[in-house]
Amino acid sequence: MISEKLQKAINEQITAEMWSANLYMSMSFYMQKEGLDGCAVWLKKQSEEELGHAYDMAAYMMKRGGVAKVDKVDVVPQSWDGALGVFENVYSHECNVSKMIENLVKIASEEKDMATQDFLWGYVREQVEEEATAQDILEKIRKAGKSAMLFIDDKLGQRK
Ligand code: MG
Numbered sequence: 001m002i003s004e005k006l007q008k009a010i011n012e013q014i015t016a017e018m019w020s021a022n023l024y025m026s027m028s029f030y031m032q033k034e035g036l037d038g039c040a041v042w043l044k045k046q047s048e049e050e051l052g053h054a055y056d057m058a059a060y061m062m063k064r065g066g067v068a069k070v071d072k073v074d075v076v077p078q079s080w081d082g083a084l085g086v087f088e089n090v091y092s093h094e095c096n097v098s099k100m101i102e103n104l105v106k107i108a109s110e111e112k113d114m115a116t117q118d119f120l121w122g123y124v125r126e127q128v129e130e131e132a133t134a135q136d137i138l139e140k141i142r143k144a145g146k147s148a149m150l151f152i153d154d155k156l157g158q159r160k
Helices: 004-033 037-063 082-110 114-143 146-156
Strands: none
Touching (some): 004 082, 037 082, 082 114, 114 146
């Protein structure tokens, strides 16, 4: 059985994952409007991944006898300053998510819940990848001129 305190914290994270999914969906729409279809594809995949995290966390809690909840999701931004602005936001957002996950690990540790700590380590590792990927794309966009940006867009559109 998972403690009430942890259930509340993970339910808040589920809401945060849904907010992330909406953020990336909004970015995907924006990139499509800007004519960068590859970036739009990459961000759509990212959005789907975040929704997957919400379902994964809910499934884990239910397995441990907890109750998963869907809460109200705040509005997300709708406009950025081009691809550079978008990916600067992707990177800073992923750094924030890492902090949130680390805080969850801290609560699970205070609650002496080993299974939840083990579950969350997967997300700690995932965040290392997320930050590195976002930083890598950001660096490429920073170095790119207009024509190189089209090449990057094509590459991002190949995300499986
Ligand atoms: Mg996530």
